[in-house]
Amino acid sequence: MKNEFKKLIDISNKCASYQTKNLSKSEALFLLIDQEVNKLKNAGINFSFECGGIKYSLPLNIENIFFRPLFKMATHAKIKEANADDTHAVDFDVPVGTEVYSVSDGIVTAIQSDSSTGGNNKEFAGKDNYLYIYNEKENRIYCYRHLERFSNLKLNSLIKKGMLLGRIGLTGYVITPHLHFVIYEIDKKGKYLLKSIPIKFIQ
Numbered sequence: 001m002k003n004e005f006k007k008l009i010d011i012s013n014k015c016a017s018y019q020t021k022n023l024s025k026s027e028a029l030f031l032l033i034d035q036e037v038n039k040l041k042n043a044g045i046n047f048s049f050e051c052g053g054i055k056y057s058l059p060l061n062i063e064n065i066f067f068r069p070l071f072k073m074a075t076h077a078k079i080k081e082a083n084a085d086d087t088h089a090v091d092f093d094v095p096v097g098t099e100v101y102s103v104s105d106g107i108v109t110a111i112q113s114d115s116s117t118g119g120n121n122k123e124f125a126g127k128d129n130y131l132y133i134y135n136e137k138e139n140r141i142y143c144y145r146h147l148e149r150f151s152n153l154k155l156n157s158l159i160k161k162g163m164l165l166g167r168i169g170l171t172g173y174v175i176t177p178h179l180h181f182v183i184y185e186i187d188k189k190g191k192y193l194l195k196s197i198p199i200k201f202i203q
Contacts, residue, residue, distance in 0.1 A: 004045050005201050008036040016091070019175050026176075049201045051183050052140075056103040057162075059144065059181055060092055084143075084194035089182040096148070096177045098168040104142055106133035108157045113150050118171040128172020128180075133159050141194060145180035146172050 011032050018026035040047070047058050110132035117127045129147040134140075148169025159165070168177050184194035 004040060004043075008033065008040065009201070011036060015093075023175065047201075049199050051199050052185070052197045054138070055202070057101075058092075059101055059103050060094055060179060061099050061101070083192055084182070084184060084196070085192040086180075086182055086196050088196035088198045089143075089180055090199050092179045092181060093176055094168055094179060096168055096170060098177075098179075100144055100147060100165045100167060100179055102133060102142070102159050102161055102163045102165050104133065104135050104138065104140070104159075105161050106135040106142065106159045108132070108153055108155055108159065109134045109141065111153065111155055113147075113153065115171045116149055116169075118146070118169070118174055120173075120175050122173055124171075125173040128174070129166070129169060131165055139186060140197075141184040141186065143180070143182040143184065146170075146174055146178060 011029055015026050015029040015033065018029070049056055049058070108131060111130070113129050115127050115129050118124045128145050129149060130143065130145040131147070131153065133142045133144075135142070144165060146168060147166040148171065150166040153159075153165070168179055170177055183197045183199065185197055187193065187195045
């Protein structure tokens with residue numbers, strides 16, 4: 001992690017730690033996050049990340065004035081329906097309706113797009129709209145969860161890098177609106193078929 005991002009990540013992690021304990025304290029830190037983001041943008045810092053030797057742009061529009069890149073690095077629960085280890089998943093806290101873009105070429109291998117159910121209750125777990133996009137050349141799967149309903153993509157749809165995938169919605173188990181984003185490698189011999197890869201934010 002570049003030093004330029006240290007303060008932002010520190011505030012973001014503190015904000016994330018409050019979300020399951022005291023939501024009002026978490027929301028009180030949003031202004032500090034916004035200020036830090038604007039400071040970095042004005043200094044010409046690019047928001048991008050590196051994962052396993054590959055550099056990516058963010059899956060969200062950094063030009064959105066309401067964009068709050070809350071990088072939650074805490075361990076996530078295992079995603080049962082996908083047999084996936086989401087230890088290195090990252091949540092971007094952003095408003096409902098924020099555009100989500102593909103960070104890679106690929107093909108849709110798993111999809112749920114018709115859910116309109118969600119909220120801050122565990123009973124909504126697994127009821128979110130999501131996309132799993134497989135890049136055969138990289139042997140990676142890219143996961144985007146908690147989208148609003150969409151109908152423009154289907155199973156086996158071809159995806160291009162930078163393509164608009166959808167928008168953030170309140171679907172599934174969500175404390176606040178966010179994009180749950182993961183990059184997986186396929187591990188056919190491991191306990192979990194999909195193994196998340198660490199993400200490192202860089203300039």
